[in-house]
Amino acid sequence: MDSSNPCTTLQKDMRKYLLDLTVNSNERLNGNYILMKFTSEERLPDMLPGQFAEIRVDGSTTTFLRRPISIHFVDRATNELWFLIQLVGDGTRKLAELKKGDKLNVMLPLGNGFSMPTSAQEELLLVGGGVGTAPLLMLGAVLRNLGYAPTFLLGARSKKDLLQLDAFETYGQTFVTTEDATFGEKGFVTNHTILQQKKFDKIYTCGPTPMMKAVAAYAAKNGIDCEVSLENKMACGLGACLCCVTETQEGHKCVCSDGPVFNIKDLKWQI
Amino acid sequence: MADLTTNIGKLVMKNPVMTASGTFGYGEEFADFIDLSRLGGIIVKGTTLKRREGNPYPRMAETPSGMINAVGLQNKGVDYFVEHIYPRIKDTDTNILVNVSGSTIDDYVATAECINALDKIPAIELNISCPNVKEGGMAFGTSCTSAANVVAAVRKAYDKTLIVKLSPNVTNIAEIAKAVEDAGADSVSLINTLMGMAIDAEKRKPLISTITGGLSGACVKPIALRMVWQVAKAVKIPVVGLGGIMNATDAIEFFLAGASAIEIGTANFIDPTVTIKVIDGINDYLERHGFKSIRDIVGALETA
Known part of the structure; x- marks a missing residue:
């Protein structure tokens, strides 16, 4: 996997595109999630960690609007864009049916992503919950390329809701909590012992709002710079x-x- | 190429396709996707005299073939528009119209006066039909007397093209349209959103913070068409049709029902290039049916 360093680009000036991307693979993960990889004949546009795409789901009667989906990873070596999606309704089930060669209309890159650490910030913690871990893979890859050694702390209800652990471990030390103790430490991410053992300079988090609020409260209490998605x-x-x-x-x-x-x-x- | 030029009052448009207020920002947001100069006009976000923060989140719920919103006219006020936004967008090579809203007649008049002074704004759309504000808004648009009063007052203060946006949340929209015409409007646009509601059954809670909101999207088109048809028969001023237009065929239906121009709203959220597809599709339709001008199909519905 190879992700370029996009950090010099000014996000507000980034051009947005409307593209028909081609499905390269669509893999079911742990029953209720899919990892979709898309490619294009053209070089995929520049995208930054934390940005997202608005995708159009065709053929779903209950899906009128586009759906915002986090950019999970951009692999420049294979010209692939990855989405990590939880199957929740009719629209996402339609996505699960897409096969290699099928097209998906996407508008991207949208929004402003995570900011890069300041020179004084060395120890970086990336905290994800459930499918909300998606944008942290690209963030971790970019940080790693910049010479950081990011730490991942990923939480889920149960082992079956933990996604892409191998991929995360490629870019940094990865700690896990599950609420039912089926993997890693039992409890919420904010209960994990790593928070007592190590002092972090910056925290990035994405996941369910109650989790992000708990992480934000931990960061605020300890005077740590914190970004939420x-x-x-x-x-x-x-x-x-x-x-x-x-x-x-x-x-x-x-x-x-x-x-x-x-x-x-x-x-x-x-x- | 068929002749797509359209006049609404003194407003001259290269084609009859405009973007609906609140769905296209200030145009800039869509500049990566389309050539804005191809549009007949851009109607920018509802503007009020003073800054408004709008309603609390959540403000939007998706519904079958549509959506309900309760944004509540969030905007930074007309002074901010004049100082900061207008200089940025005034040289866009299309008509820039401002949607003007208010809580009192004095607010409407004061806002319209500010916009009247801007050279590059050839028309306003007076919003007497916003369902998402507590005071004013739709209250002005649901009785003939109050609609006529606000339009007459703005008419005195505003000398360019005055389009009045009507609410569908009335018993007889044609009567309101006539009252507005008599008060000096150059045109009416319809429909604004329909009052609707969405509920989360599992949580037993409303899906938006204001409980009720404005329904838009493909699902409202049959109602919008019916109202455009009724109003076009009742008034002499040109009618601007909107409500659920998703493609060129939908737009053609509005012209046949009596609209001289159309606005595209919610469809911009699904396809940011839809306006251009509609413009091209209207031209294709006219050529395919041997019409030389868009004017040839306005009100051309054959009912006998």
């Missing part, structure tokens, strides 16, 4: 409809175009 319900994905807003210190901001990644100091979370 939100996934509010959205329509346009471009900052036009103003449906997906979150409350910030500067009023309502669009998760799709001002986020999805926010620093917790800019949000009005009660933590």
Whole structure:
């Protein structure tokens, strides 16, 4: 796997594309998740960790709007874009039926991704929950390429909800919690002993909101810089409809175009 | 090429396809996907006298073939628009229209006056039909008297093309349209969103923070068509049709029902290039049926 270092690109200036990508593979993971890999005849556009795509699901009667999906990984060596998707409704089940050679219409790259560490930040913790771990793979790969040794802390309900562990381990030490103790330490990510053993300078997190709030509370209490990736319900994905807003210190901001990644100091979370 | 040029009052458009307010931002958001200069017009986000934060999240729920929104006119106010947004977008080679909203008649008038002073804004769309604000908005658009009062007041303060956006949440939309025409409107646009509701049965909670919101998307098209048909028969001023237009065929249906121009809204969220496809599709239809001009099919529905 090879991911380029995109960190010099200014995200606001990145051109957005509407593309018909071709399915290279569509693999079922642990029963209820799929890992989809797409390619294109053209070189895939530049994308940054934490950005997302709005995908159009054809042939689903209950899916009218596009669906925002995190960019899981971009493999420049094979010109592949990866999505990690949980099967929850009719739309995602339609995605699960796509086969090699099928097309998917995607709009990307959207939003602002994770910011790179400052020069004073060395120990980086990437905390993911469930399918929310998706964008952290690309982030971990980019950080690794920049010379960091990121630490992953991944939580899930049960072992069957842990995804892509081998891939994460390629880029950094990986710790795991499960709520039912079927793998790793029992409990939530914020209960993991690594948080007592090691001091981190920056935390990146993506997953269910209660988990991110608990991580944000831990970061705030310990004075650690922390970025969260939100996934509010959205329509346009471009900052036009103003449906997906979150409350910030500067009023309502669009998760799709001002986020999805926010620093917790800019949000009005009660933590 | 068929002749797609269209006039609405003094507004001259290269084609009859505009983008609906609140669905296309200020146009810039879509510039990576389409050539904005191909559009007949861009109607920018609803603008009010003072900054509005809009309603709390969640503001949107997907519904069968549509969506319900309750954004609540979030915008930074007309002064911010004049100072910061207008200079950025004024030289876009298409008509830029501003959707003007308010809580009181004085608000509407003051906002329209500010916009009147902008050289590159040839028209406004007066929003008397927003279902998502507590005061004003739709309240003005649901009675003939209040609709006429606000339109007459704005008419005095605004001398360019005045389009009035009508609410479908009324018993007789043709009567409202006539009242607005008599008060001096150059055109009416319809329909704004339909009041709707979405519920999460498992949680026994509403899906949006305001409980009710405005329904839009493909599902509203039959209602919009019926209302455009009724209004076009009742008034002499040109009608701008919108509501659930997803493709060129939908647009043609609105022209046949009596619309002189159309707006595309929710469809922009699904296909950011839909406007261009609709413009090209209208031309194809006209050529295929041997019409020289878009004007040849306005109200051309054969009912006998």
